[in-house]
Amino acid sequence: MKRAFLLLGSLVLFLSLAIAWWMVAQAPKPVSLTPTLTGQPEYCLTCHAELPEISPSHPVKTFGCVICHGGERLALDKNLAHSTMRGGKNPSDLAVVEQSCGGEKCHNGSAAEMRDHIQRVQTSIQSTYAGAIANVRYTFGAQSDLTAREGTYAVADDHITTTTGLPSLDAFAPTKDKNPAILAFAKNCLDCHINATPRDGLAFNRFTGCAACHTPGPLAMDATVPNQKKNLPGVHKLTTAIPYYQCNTCHNRGNYDLRTMSFVERTDQPTDRLHAYYQPIAQFTRCEYTLDCVDCHTRTEAMGDGDIHSNKMEIQYIQCKTCHGTPTQLPLTKTLTDPNDIAFRQAFLNPAVNLKVGDTVLVTEKGEPLWNTRALPDGTYQMLGKVTKQVFPFKLVMGSSCTQTGEDQSSAYCHKCHSVER
């Protein structure tokens, strides 16, 4: 009897050892990666081997995962490994972007080299939303002019380069104004700056921070389920070839109702590009829906020039004439002679076009190269779609039958004749 107990005990001990062994054997085999930038092994790929490389500029063998995402590089327990990740799925959220994407060697380098992306984005009108806030506060008597005083967060700029640049903005504090319209604006209308949590629904499928634009269609969605967005696997991609529909996760989504101070989403759900591009009341011409927004609008317009501005007008300056010229002027061009020209870096990031030293590209009035355009030796011009990779030849106003006077050359005037009837 006693012997039986001992035998039973031994059996139980042996069994528990076997179970322990089996459980250890069941665990996934750790997959190690030592990225060259950090030199520290990380084991994220044990579970995330399926993820595609985020972009050709961030090869996983060089960067690894932790340098951008944070997290516990050695932990193989999901909760612990993810516990210290920056910004959850999105390390580029402005709250953590400096640790994730910043640093002198990455995206917060010198302004002279145009590597100060984070500094520029944080002061840009798309992040501060200063224009909308200033307009609403002015309209409802909270400030005496349209110069911005408040942004979605407090921000300062100690290096002003333009005449409209402001030294700083305070954080928007609607409760201070005690004005119901301003309070309603704060409650209902702050969904569309770069770091705002997007509204619910398929139409607002974007992340925050850098990824708001550079990660198109971030959440893989099941089109059969309407208005879903949360808790879906993210898309692992960063690109400078930003399609129009990503811009449309904020722009052209509807209108503000100034009486109720609320946002009214557009109700049409167009599937063709002509109607999907702009919302119904907009006036636009053919190139504006065949091209993508980024084909014309430059990095400075989108990400800012490093100064804090009061409204969109101060930073958005691309017009029809930038490419088409006027009845009396050719568009500005520049022949690329310096292999370090920013145009080559931009072309490198989006290898849609083979840009060479000696090529002549169009430039904006501020001197930004439109690297996807060409002034060809035969006197013709063409543009390459950054996203579509399509070639678009285009004509100049000079020599055409256009009779518009020289002073009235902004796009609003062009649309008088050249708008698309829908």
Added chain:
Amino acid sequence: MLVLGITGMLEVFYYIPTPENAALSVQTISYLVPFGGLIRNLHFWSAQLLLVVTAVHLVRVVFTGSYAPPRRFNYILGLILFVLAILLDFTGYILRWDQGIQWALVVGTNLIRTIPFIGETLYTLLIGGTQPGAATLIRFYAWHLFGLTLAALILMGWHAFRVRRDGGIALPPPSLRTDHERIHRFELVRREVLAMVFTGAALILLSTFIPAPIAAPIKEISASVSDASAPWFFLWVQQMLKWGDPFLWGVAVPLIILTLLALIPYIFPKPAQPELGCWFPKSNRLAQVALGAIVLWVIILTLLALLPKT
């Protein structure tokens, strides 16, 4: 103890006692070293089990009046061993050096500071500076591996030796005994082996299915009230700390309780000879009530601390 010794020695191969590497090396042990997770879990669970078993042993000794002379001295030895076990558990807990231990580290060590006159000196001595850091970790490492372990090993030998010296386990003198049978030494070994085998199996199963706690490395040492979490055996102290004066509730009361425990064989009426080794002898009711009150106190406070915050 054997399990603790062996698994502990194995952990030493990978553990790095510096603030930058401690938590990372614990992660390495837990996830990357073959069987490392199992070994760490075994070390953890056997340490927790040791505390429980020691506490139960203490309760049995008092409730059966087994501490009566000539075993008073051995009772004190046992109590010191119990304290050593708690300290070993606490230092081991601190060695994780991750976010899970921050609160206990900062608050626990700050309690020392509240002791009048010698507090600050004692704090500097133990912590090795004005705030917990690299010096603290290496000190706790030395105490855990060497100082406390050595003391515990010596006292354990002495404790067992004194059992023999005091005439085996507590029983009434032969003249008062009705049952004169003694178990054979083979039977004793058999029972002990059986206990070891089943405990071993339980430990292995516990370690396989419930991992020891682990958290992300400490970034900046601080103690915010929101994540107040002492190790389970100090939860009752944590609960008392909510009542106010840290010296009174965090140092004085636990020390008074410890002193009371130590004085049980000396201040309460001696258990009657015929009742030695029997459960709940009438002759030492007072001691039973005193210990019962202490045990109840600790358990209730622990449960209170475990209650979800409202």
